[in-house]
Amino acid sequence: MIIKENLDEIQNYLSDSSNLKGFCQKVYIPENVDELIDCIKELYQNDVPYTISGAGTGLVGGRVPFDGVVVSTEKLNRILEINEEEQYVVVEAGVVRSDLDSFLESKCFFLPPNPTETSSFIGGNIACNSSGSRTFKYGTMRDYVLALDIVLPDGEKVSLERNNKSLVVNCNYILEIKPSRVVEFKMPEVIYPNTTKNTAGYYLHRGMHTLDLFIGSEGTLGTITQAKIKILPKPSNVLGLIIFFDDLPKAFDFLDLNRKLSRKSFNGNNQTNDHLISARLIEFFDKNSLMLNFEEYPQIPKGSVCAFWIEQEYEQNREEQVVSAWLEHIAQFTPFTDQTWVAIEDSKHREFAEFRHKIPVKVFEMLSQSQFQKIGSDVATNDAVFQNYYFKLLRSLENSGLVYFIWGHFGNSHLHLNIIPRNEQENQLAEKIFDEHIAEAIMLGGTYSAEHGTGKLKRKYFQMMFGSEIVQKMKEIKLKFDPKNLLNRGVLFF
């Protein structure tokens, strides 16, 4: 096992992409699962708090330590098996997402939930139940995890398989992890948000599989060491479009109609003419986000107030039909139809993904230069209230005079707001606007965290959304697994 103690060497493990800065005594880097188990057993026996580290691309400070040591999963980085017939891969937790994606692509497969930051680890993706643009059609990581190997906080390793029906929680209070390890608790009655995405809090539903408690628990219940993940054959043809708008309400009408048509097509026969519009992703960029890319992409039409990035899979023999259906459709909503960017080849799709990725990267870079703690929002609401919610938020931002950027997975009524305060006064105003707009989303039945999680930075919103009684019950579940509260201390719970 590699052990790092020198401050220069451990610096990289003391923050994540949120910019939160922590401290720890040492970083342990086990080179295989047995070393990780021995390491965790020893830490537990000696009452040493430990924080599990993935790639550190998290945005809520989850892997940032504030005591004890860090245990990094970076050396557990092997792709162990691909079964093309049964369509799954088995990977260790520290496999970098872009490596897995390239490997799958070489075999003509793909893993649908696609967090934008591909330097993340697959273990981090599962721990956070990550999602991405394709979640609109394909769901989140939870929908693809077939089995997990987990090292519990005291060092005991358990293997949980989704097809093991004895792990389905039929009665409402017992989780039998394995015959020798039964964790008993009363299933709290949790009211979850009425959104299509949520990663806030533990997943607690009667009839759920034990596996689902660990997915999205942000590493508070155990360390994921290995995962068996469902994969799908890579679609042979994908159309990509970046569409610019000169009118925001019309852009929202476009969004509403696309969502409806696409969702209808997911349930129907994709070959009929009714379903020529069937987007697998619907991503939004506001005017300020577009401006960030303007210098590099002068072909962005002047006068654009926002843009949508769309992707759709199609059968080869329908290419012409699908492209013209989209262009006709777009023409109803924007005068910039002729300036729509179109991607058919892989290289062009990659350019579109880069265009998208550059926006958060540039904003996070600005935030990292700032003296203030980054808080980006990750809210989602129900589709029915999303438009009004967005316009209300926009009014308060415009009145504030703050520098802000909004983009997001609008297919799922999910947005990211980032504000760059230029001084202390603006920082306070930004915090007030964040609090108000998150409270408003929660009041509307939405969530403060559609995909980034709670970590250490969003604990107050966790309390706001679920109330202190449910948070306390979730904490009791955590303590059933980790009675000494050593693992990922401070994540989710104060």
Ligand SMILES: Cc1cc2nc3c(=O)[nH]c(=O)nc-3n(C[C@H](O)[C@H](O)[C@H](O)COP(=O)(O)OP(=O)(O)OC[C@H]3O[C@@H](n4cnc5c(N)ncnc54)[C@H](O)[C@@H]3O)c2cc1C
């Ligand atoms: C530019 C940018 C874009 C992003 N876009 C998206 C997006 O589209 N969708 C999305 O969902 N997220 C997105 N994120 C957030 C982030 O990339 C994801 O949350 C990612 O899954 C975190 O993985 P990681 O390996 O970096 O985890 P880390 O940041 O290292 O850790 C995150 C949390 O998971 C825990 N953890 C990590 N590995 C394990 C493990 N093996 N076992 C148990 N717990 C573990 C950590 O303790 C911590 O609490 C984005 C981030 C950036 C910087």
